[in-house]
Amino acid sequence: MKPFVVNRNGRLVFPANFLGELDFAVLDTLDQFTAVIGRDFEAKAPTGTDILARVESGSYPGRFELLRDLGQNLFWVNRYAITMFDKRPTRWRDVPRRRDDVFLPVLTPWEDSERKVAAVERAYRELPATFDAGTEDKVFGLLFDLFRHKLHHATELPPIKPTVAEFLAQPEALTFVLPDHDPDYPVFGIDEILDADEQVPELEALMRWAMVLHNQYPFDRSRIELRPPAEIGDDDFVITFIPRNRDVAAFIDRAKAARLAHGGTAAAPAGTQPPQAREPARPYPPVRVRETFAIQPRLEALAVVRGEHVCDNTDVIRNTSFSWSPMSADEISAKTGIRQRRYTARELEQLALDAARAALAHAGRRPEEIGAVLVSTCTSNRLIPSVATWLSGELGLMQTHASVDLVAACAGLPYGLAEAVRLLQEVDRPVLLVCVEKFSDKIGSVRTSRMIFGDGAAALVVAPAGPGATGDVEVVQTYASGPWSEVNSIIWPNPEFDNDITVYGPEVKALVQRYLGQMIGELDAQSDPDKPARTLLESIELIVPHQANKTMILNLAAKAGLSADQLYFNIETMGNVSAASIPIAMYDAVRDGVIDHPMRVFAPGFGAGAVGGYAVLRVDPAIVADEVVWPGSGAADGESVAASPVTGTTSDDVRVAFGE
Numbered sequence: 001m002k003p004f005v006v007n008r009n010g011r012l013v014f015p016a017n018f019l020g021e022l023d024f025a026v027l028d029t030l031d032q033f034t035a036v037i038g039r040d041f042e043a044k045a046p047t048g049t050d051i052l053a054r055v056e057s058g059s060y061p062g063r064f065e066l067l068r069d070l071g072q073n074l075f076w077v078n079r080y081a082i083t084m085f086d087k088r089p090t091r092w093r094d095v096p097r098r099r100d101d102v103f104l105p106v107l108t109p110w111e112d113s114e115r116k117v118a119a120v121e122r123a124y125r126e127l128p129a130t131f132d133a134g135t136e137d138k139v140f141g142l143l144f145d146l147f148r149h150k151l152h153h154a155t156e157l158p159p160i161k162p163t164v165a166e167f168l169a170q171p172e173a174l175t176f177v178l179p180d181h182d183p184d185y186p187v188f189g190i191d192e193i194l195d196a197d198e199q200v201p202e203l204e205a206l207m208r209w210a211m212v213l214h215n216q217y218p219f220d221r222s223r224i225e226l227r228p229p230a231e232i233g234d235d236d237f238v239i240t241f242i243p244r245n246r247d248v249a250a251f252i253d254r255a256k257a258a259r260l261a262h263g264g265t266a267a268a269p270a271g272t273q274p275p276q277a278r279e280p281a282r283p284y285p286p287v288r289v290r291e292t293f294a295i296q297p298r299l300e301a302l303a304v305v306r307g308e309h310v311c312d313n314t315d316v317i318r319n320t321s322f323s324w325s326p327m328s329a330d331e332i333s334a335k336t337g338i339r340q341r342r343y344t345a346r347e348l349e350q351l352a353l354d355a356a357r358a359a360l361a362h363a364g365r366r367p368e369e370i371g372a373v374l375v376s377t378c379t380s381n382r383l384i385p386s387v388a389t390w391l392s393g394e395l396g397l398m399q400t401h402a403s404v405d406l407v408a409a410c411a412g413l414p415y416g417l418a419e420a421v422r423l424l425q426e427v428d429r430p431v432l433l434v435c436v437e438k439f440s441d442k443i444g445s446v447r448t449s450r451m452i453f454g455d456g457a458a459a460l461v462v463a464p465a466g467p468g469a470t471g472d473v474e475v476v477q478t479y480a481s482g483p484w485s486e487v488n489s490i491i492w493p494n495p496e497f498d499n500d501i502t503v504y505g506p507e508v509k510a511l512v513q514r515y516l517g518q519m520i521g522e523l524d525a526q527s528d529p530d531k532p533a534r535t536l537l538e539s540i541e542l543i544v545p546h547q548a549n550k551t552m553i554l555n556l557a558a559k560a561g562l563s564a565d566q567l568y569f570n571i572e573t574m575g576n577v578s579a580a581s582i583p584i585a586m587y588d589a590v591r592d593g594v595i596d597h598p599m600r601v602f603a604p605g606f607g608a609g610a611v612g613g614y615a616v617l618r619v620d621p622a623i624v625a626d627e628v629v630w631p632g633s634g635a636a637d638g639e640s641v642a643a644s645p646v647t648g649t650t651s652d653d654v655r656v657a658f659g660e
Contacts, residue, residue, distance in 0.1 A: 001381070002500070003441040004309075004343060007194045012311050012343065015194070016444045016500075017321040018208045020075065020082040024247040026495040030255040033159060035496060037079050040323040040445070045076035047155065048116045055123040063140070064130035064202060066123060068326065070143045071209040075322040077154040078216050081105075084159070084248050085241035089181040089219050093234040095164055101249055103161035103241040106173045107152035107226055117148045131200040139203065142210035149221035151176075160252055161241050167229065174226040176239040178219055187215045201329065205320035274484035286477040286522050287418065290529055295424045296471025297417075300365070300461040302623045303358035304587045305351045306574070307342030307440070307455035308630035321445040332451050333572075337550025341454030341575025343440035344630075348380055349387050351457035352436040353394050354628045359432065359459035360395070362625035367395045371427030373403040374419055376412030376435045376579040378492075378608060379442060380405065391434065401427045409490070410546045410607025411478065412579020414615045418476040420462040430463040435579040442492055444500030452503070452549065454575030458583030472620070474529055474600075475536065477522065478613035479515060486511040490608035508607070509552060515612035519604050520561070523616075536616065539600055540566075544589060546605035547571035547581040568594050578607065590621045597621070 002016040020041075027033050046054070046069050053059075060066045081087065085103070096102055121144065129136055152174075167173055188211040196211065198204035219239070232238060243249040290296065313329035333339050344351060352375060360367065373395075375388040382390060388403040397403075402423060408415035412435045420431040439453035465471045481487060489507030493499035523537035531539065543566050545553055550571045554564055570588040577584060582603045589595045598620040606612035 001441040002444045003345065004311075005194060006309070006345075008191075009195060009197050011197075011318065012309060012315045013194050014319040014443075014445075014450070017319045017450075018193075018205075018212050020078075020212065020322075022083045022498050024084075024245075024251040026493070026499050027251055028254065028495075029258065030159065032495065033251070033255075036498065037083070037159070039497075041076050041079035044323060044325060045072040047076075048073065048110070048113075052112075052116045052119050055119045060123060060127055062130035063124060063127045063136045064206075066120070066127060067136060067139050067143060067206055070120070070140075070147055071206055071213070072322050074143060074146055074150075074213045075209070077150060078213065080157060080159045080161075081241065082212075082216060084244060084252075085161070086244050087216065087218065088240045088242055089178060089183075089237045090240045091234070092232050092236050092238055095238060095240060097164050097168065100163055101243060102164055104164055104167040104175045104238060105152075105157075105161050105241060106167060106170065106175060108156070109174070109226060110151055110153050113150070120144065120147060131203055132198075135198050135200065135203045135207070139206045139210045142214050145221060146213055146217060149224065151224065151226050160255060164240075171230065172228060174228055177225050177227040177232055178223055178237040178239075180223075180235075181219055181237040185218050185220065187218050188212075201314045201317040202320070204318045208319075209322055277481070277483045284477075284479070286475050286526065287421075288475055288526070288529070289421055289471060289473050293421060293425055295428055296465040296469060297421050297424055297462050297473040298465035298469070299472040299617070299620070299623050300430065300463045301359040301363035301459075301625055302583060302587055302619075303355050303362060303459045303625035303628065304580075304584050305355045305358075305457045305628040305630075306584070307344035307351075307438075309343045309345070310340050311343050311440075311454075312340040313338070313451075316450055319450075321447065323445055324447045327447070335551065336451055337554075337569065337571055338451065338575050339572050341452075342456055342573075342577075344438060344455040346630075348377065348436055348438040348455075348457075349382060349390055351438065351455070352377075352387055352391055352434045352459070355436065355457040355459035356391055356395060356432055356434050358625045358628050359461050362623070363430070363461040363463070365430055365461060365463075367397050369430055370395070370397060370400065370432050371429035372401050372420070372423045372431045373397070374406060374416050374423075374431065374433045375404075376406045376408055376416040376433070377437055378407050378409040378412070378578055379437045379439055387434075387436070391432075407609075408478075408579065408611050408613070409609055410548060410576075410578045410581065411605040411611040411613040413582040413603060414476055414605055414613030415478050415611070416579075417460075417462070417473055417615045417617070418478055418613070420460075421473055421476060424462065424464055428464055430461050432459065433462055434459045435583050437578040437580050439501065439576075439578070442501045444498055446497060446500050446502060448503045448505065449501050452576045453501070454577050456574065456577040456580045456584055458580045458587065460583060472618040473615060474618070475526070475616040476613070477519070477615075478611075479518070480609060480611045482511055482514065482610040486514075486610040489610070492608075508548075511610050511612070512548070512552065512606050515606045516557070516604065519612075519614050523602065540602045540616070541599045542589065542595065543567045543602045543604070544582055544585045545569075545603070546576075546578075546607065547574060547585055548576050548607065579605075581605075586619055587624055587627075590619070590624045595619050595621055 313332045386405040392403040436457035443449045492501035494502040526536040528539040604614040
């Protein structure tokens with residue numbers, strides 16, 4: 001997990017975006033590691049030659065663009081050191097010669113360095129300030145001090161450095177050497193990095209980059225030289241590279257063993273051909289609840305809990321990762337339709353518990369009346385007991401007919417409602433359905449995910465409507481699977497992205513387009529249960545879609561013949577909360593007066609695993625409970641249900657984790 005923290009300035013900070021750390025426990029081969037490095041450190045980074053060409057062609061409009069290139073170049077230069085090793089200046093006489101966990105980098109002198117350094121310094125002085133001259137000068141001072149004293153070529157650096165014995169066996173090999181070393185050489189503490197505070201979001205991000213990169217060289221760079229073994233004196237200092245933790249050391253051992261086992265090269269993974277997707281033998285018809293089931297479902301309550309921290313697009317830019325392409329806060333909004341998303345420092349199950357308590361209270365139901373508990377989530381860290389069984393215990397239920405988690409990602413509401421309707425037939429008593437997600441600690445440095453996902457929960461009480469009564473859930477439909485590429489279009493955990501959630505946009509768009517067309521076709525082919533002369537599609541009063549990406553959904557809806565004024569979105573302020581997105585959006589539609597009477601709503605969802613589904617249901621504003629508001633969340637005024645006490649993560653917690 002990679003949680004955000006709230007720094008001393010009250011701002012959200014995402015340490016995973018700039019510390020450059022990887023989880024080597026999830027990497028099995030050197031090929032996997034180099035693929036991660038290629039994507040995160042190399043793909044966007046210019047070389048020194050690239051920077052020189054841009055300077056000489058006059059491509060930089062201002063200082064910020066040059067600073068950004070310098071920062072990305074230096075992260076690339078340090079791509080293996082920053083992810084794998086701690087650098088420890090050590091007196092040569094004290095360096096162990098036979099240990100296999102102490103390494104020395106072998107380096108090639110940097111070609112044409114004087115010309116490149118001079119060009120960058122001259123360009124910076126001549127370029128106009130982009131945002132704030134004072135801050136830009138501070139960032140440049142840190143970055144340029146590293147750039148001007150970089151002695152080595154960076155293109156062909158090996159990920160695994162030679163041991164000391166291997167270095168000594170190469171008489172011509174060059175490594176870092178210092179004549180002396182101050183062990184108190186100043187570096188930035190983690191608190192200084194977390195608490196960086198600049199008026200311009202883009203510069204705050206660059207300041208953190210510069211501080212992290214400065215810490216990669218905890219010694220006087222101006223005095224360092226490259227020397228071969230024979231020219232290192234006993235009292236000189238070399239820069240030893242030590243694996244930063246046990247997982248890195250174990251990975252190096254695995255990579256070396258694989259290289260030896262295959263004649264000096266890593267084994268190529270066996271290729272597999274994705275299977276061809278075939279249409280089902282016959283279509284799966286939507287379930288028309290009124291005609292299919294004896295016990296009709298009535299919605300008694302809808303309660304929501306939002307993450308207590310607002311993360312707006314400016315916060316995202318303040319935390320720009322060195323692996324991102326340039327993007328402004330306004331561009332994020334234009335691309336996704338999202339201005340802010342909500343994050344929580346609390347556990348996912350605590351969100352679920354407070355939403356469940358609020359829903360039961362609004363429905364006037366005692367826990368012992370509940371026959372089943374369903375939890376729709378794809379981001380739970382809890383396996384045993386499941387969130388649903390944990391909730392049952394926390395609510396004081398001695399026994400349920402079923403308490404189970406459903407992993408249906410963004411189709412969590414239709415999947416949950418479909419299962420709740422089926423369970424009603426067996427238990428003939430209320431079913432508690434909770435849709436809950438926490439994405440904020442599963443995003444890492446992936447920009448697409450950071451722009452889109454948020455945290456929140458919604459709980460519904462689905463009860464028997466009574467003999468002869470008309471229910472509120474009229475049609476449910478669920479789908480899953482498709483082409484291999486769509487099934488794997490959203491992945492978590494993903495070792496290729498350091499186990500962070502990963503979204504492959506074109507494949508997601510393809511599955512949404514496929515399902516949305518299928519859904520519209522099914523609604524158009526069905527009759528209105530109340531007025532058979534018209535289609536069910538014609539009877540829809542409001543569409544509350546899964547809040548995935550407003551821009552994408554509106555474009556696809558237009559192609560399906562739907563107009564923008566038929567759709568309700570709250571994604572602008574909530575982001576994508578996967579399983580919880582539709583019920584939270586329905587809640588907000590009531591709050592905003594869009595649903596101001598019992599209204600027939602079409603609620604489609606689609607997402608990870610190529611799942612999809614929809615519900616056609618009646619939403620009565622009376623089912624909406626008072627919102628559960630976390631203390632200090634900055635939510636709107638209004639009575640709130642007491643939230644469970646849970647302590648959030650702070651920057652002090654992170655400092656403790658870093659041993660400070």
